Amino acid sequence: MSNSVPRTGSIKNKIVASDLEEERKNLNFDQMELTEFLYYGKENYAKYQGWIKLVEKEPILANHHSWYDMTREEQMECQLQKSRRMYEIDRKEYFHDVENGFIAWYNAILKGVYSFGLNFTMFMTCIESLADDEQRNQWLPKLKDLKMIGCYAQTELGHGSNVAGIETTATYDNTTDEFVINSPTLTSTKFWPGDMGKISCYSCVYARLISNGKDHGVQPFLVQTRDLATYEPLPGVEMGDIGPKFGYQSKDNGYQIYKNLRIPRYNHLKRFSEVDREGNFKLKGDQRILYSIMLLTRVQIISYAPFAIFQALQIGTRYAVVRRQFSTLDGTKLERKLLDYQTHMYKYAPLLAYAMAFKFSGHYLIKLYEKVMDGVKNNDFSQLELLHHLSSGYKAVYTKITYDAIDDVRQSCGGAGFLQWSALPQYQQDYAPNPTFEGDNTVMLQQCSRLIVKTVKGLAKGKKAEGNFSYLNNILGLIEMKSTAKTVEDVLSVEFLETALAVRSAFKVKSTVEDLMKSKASENQKANSEFAIDIISMSTAHVMYTTFYNFKNGLSIIKCNSLKNHLNNLLRLYSISELIKDNQCLYESGFFSSGIMNLLNQALKQLLKTLRPFMIPIVEAIQIPDVILTSSIGNSYGDIYETQLEWAKSSRLNKSTTIRGFKENILPIVNGKL
């Protein structure tokens, strides 16, 4: 039986698939408002569009699907060509005024990992925040003009998340007024820094400062590692790339081993400490500012999470409205669209809801970050702790959910998603380091828990909790509450959902804090051995609640009522998904009782049904054009077959009809000559 298939799309013939066209007709809200929101405002979105135009007209900058077939070396060379071209086009805009330039540009537009990403983030932030004014004036312009290309050399073979464990030494030699940098052990080898292996000629090295025989702890040093004329490594540095990886292949994560490498005393970054000519060490300024570097990176990681889910969803959702499989529609020979399977909607719609929740949370966090940084300039550190708490918790929870989301979307596209042409494998592979780098997620959640515990202890002393934490003021009331929900409507009310998430978190907080206070074990044993899993679970529930809080409060800025309506449904869906995934505490506290499962189940199904027609209009608000997306199945035409086959035909292995090694090894067997 031949299947009757609606017109599928064709990029070549500029035909949009009829199924996709139909879906777009369901648009009933101001899509541009959502788009601009997703891109942090009108101005940013206009800028994004400007970049797209540039990519469309510059052949060197254009993305091409052959990228997916390239070796690491080829990908890196391709990236360097793009950087060079951007430098030629407008070095001021894209390099000197970095804030809105190069990195954002790369991040939003190009395939793969940008060549100088670490130079323009971690390395630059180090110079900006840790160098004193004189150093900054000297180095910053060079770095922004690519006269000095740097990397952030903290992690060692033996120590990652644990900075205090660093073993590299910087020993002051007061006879020559120099520091001598050494890698005293195998485990002290600098290992992992991005841009270190091949691209950079400077490293911001974290090393133990040893002066007059005394170890003053870990300090940052600017170390030149290559000759600027020849780009050969300097004597005293052994360096290279660390090898192939799960993803992030276009990044030259590297290693460096120092052997009596000498740098001027001046190259110790000295905004917060100083070594004088005699080798006397002193701290200066408020050391808390040191946090701010990590915080910025975390805030950036958090902001990127919703974008990453959206990228995957744009591909998956388009594919799911054009791809049809199995004849399970009544009264027609047409097969069913993937997205018309309830199971498929139950994968995609919650992911959309989480992406949106993260987006609102990210907005809140960026504002908080700006406020905190303004404060820090005036020596006001009051909200630094809150920012540290939120950014560690959100980083851990969001990156984990986002990574899993991309993986789920990839898997839900079956074979088509397994092929690199779909763009999904690379999204997943390049996103994969997020849960482990910049602070392993387990460690992050432990850090996040500190302010929760502190807040609860404060409550006992009559100190009121504020903002995100204010639900804890009523911690005892919350865990005594009984749900009065009797109907599906009750369960869908935002008040009910907020209470349920608050109760869940409150219950875990109370039980964990009590356990921690009761136990006679040392702090160390409690945190790492006895209650480690409870702490993680508590932090996560708290993060999920505060995320709800940010989402709900953030909705007030939305103008279009239909859009607000959709977002409200996504807020509900976010909450219901959470309550279905993890609800044990709610039964334990008595907030939930027999029968609620059925109500949640029905509410979930109702939301999935309500949202279904709007999936394409909402997801497509991300407006990533085909030139950027470079996807065989997620393009704007709903061309899920033609392009896939075209790209397959052009793939590397098809340059000859057989493959290397076949004629030598196997053909003799086939022909009976072996």
Added chain:
Amino acid sequence: MQNILPKTGSIKDKVVAEDLLAERKNLNFDQLELTNFVFGGEENYKNYQEWTKILESDPILHNHHEFYEFTREEQIEHNLQKVKRMYEIDKKKYFQDYSEGYFQWYYYIFKGISPYGLHSTMFVSCIDCLSDDEQRAKWLHMAKDFKMLGCYAQTELGHGSNVTGVETTATFDKQTDEIIINTPTITATKFWPGELGKLTNFAMVYANLISNGKNYGVQPFLVQIRDFENHQPVQGVEIGDIGSKFGFNGKDNGFIIFNNLRIPRGNMLQRFSELDREGNFKVKGNQKALFSVMLMGRVQLINFSSFGLHWALLVGTRYAAVRRQFANQEGDKLERKLLDYQTHMMKYGPFLAYSIAFRFAVTDLIKMHKKLLAGLVNNDFGNLELLHHITSGYKSVFTTLSYDAIDEIRQSCGGAGFLSWSSLPSLQQDFAPNTTFEGDNTVMLQQAARLIMKNVTLVMKGKKPHEFFAHLELIKDLPVANKTLSSVSEVLELEYLDLALATRAAFKIRFFMEKYMTTEATENEKLNSLLAIDILPMVKAHVMYTTFRHFRQGIESNGFKCENLKKHFRNLCRLYALNELTQDNQSLYECGFFTQGTMKIISQGLKQLLQEIRPHMIPLVESLRIPDSILVSSIGNSYGDIYETQLEWAKGSRLNKSTTIKGFKELILPIVNGKL
């Protein structure tokens, strides 16, 4: 402050890390007994050891970490060299007596994917099961002797899991007594079959048989696609590889487009149907036998779910016993081993329990499958339906759990696990297709649901279900009477855990069935649209229960001799159950089996088990005796060498053949030097 590190391992100097040595001293059971079990029996393990010896002594077959850096072309070429070498060493054993040979050999021992894995399984099984005696006599030895290299060409661009949607046509031409194969639409392009792209000269093509203007549905045809002499594609086919993938990159998954390709009528596989000279079509024999081809593939995937997860654990657990980070131990300057963090054990302990649970399940399953195959010869289809149910459900649940677990283990090794040298990335990426191919996991769960529904209907009518579904009788007793737990020891009883998991499954099944019976909609709408999301958790809970049952019963029924080993099994069985009950317990609260306070006791039970199992993690995990020559891991080797080798391999990597990278001096250096 300098860190004091215990002596780490060194492959080069043949020094085992102190930390790992200390862990090994905790061995208190017969490890070989467990080893034999995880390799599927003593005999299998002996085979495996023999293969290892050959591999270690033969330079061509030797594994090398460079493999992780190879391009697709290089990986395939490398593996073809290995195939040739194996053929030279013992073609009978490795290529002709498949059952214990080649395929399994590759599976366990090589890096990457066996170049002729599909040929040796799917293609040969088709010839074996779907040809009539004459065809089999003609083709089977050719296939087994590598004269005929074949792939299994079912999936098309437009249709994967849905076989009835296949569009390729095979039209009978009475004049010439031939069948003409065509690809009538773009979506009919055969797309995905492994080994189609580059390596085979025949394809088992699934196509719609059209004769005398009538479509007789999808049938298998043996089609030659390349020339024997020069391996060039024959006239009438366009053929190639489909491109780079998330994983499985050593495999030439391919596409083929047919344009009036003619084959003799005799190339239609005719054990179960026949086309006569006049073009009359008739079905013969029992069509149920067609299932058996798929079943074998699924049993292998289920088998590999246990093995793959265990492999990842071997790497991860060794690393976690040697890698130390943060938080000094009390009264000690030493940092804490990763595995001494409760959070780490909370990942690894349950993974080990699942891996062993899957092993018990597959041990039973292989026995059932063998029995079925023996019966088929005499047209006895015995447990075919049950086996179909089990394999679909287990394939879906196990492959997803194992894939996620491998991913978690990779992540829990941080950066070291992200590097290909650890072996974890390729393990994950090559394992990844298992969740979507051979039947998408969502579709598989729906198929598994059918027999549950059939049996629960029996129960509802007051009849006895099949014994495999005995737990469904519990639905009559729901909700259960509240039973308050008073101590941790109660939740650690296997009887209690059995009942809890069975009740959870029964509640979900009833929850679904009630909706199913009261919802007024077509069957289609109910199963795909209205109640689809209730089916998946129901089947999963059922699978998790029956898996527990294999585990619990298997501890007693497999004739294990070592009492301490059985003790560990029981603890792992408890851990499996408690982890399940921690993750998904809503149903148990809903039906009153769990009450306020249960959570605390379960949590204590879980923590107690983690603590008990902790010292035995290395001895248990290392029962999967994969030698370093096969593991090829920078962090999971038997020496606990987690640093030295990692750095050595990094230094030797491809990008370090020159000090800078291609393009840098031309493109960027002029900028650095202010010449631009």
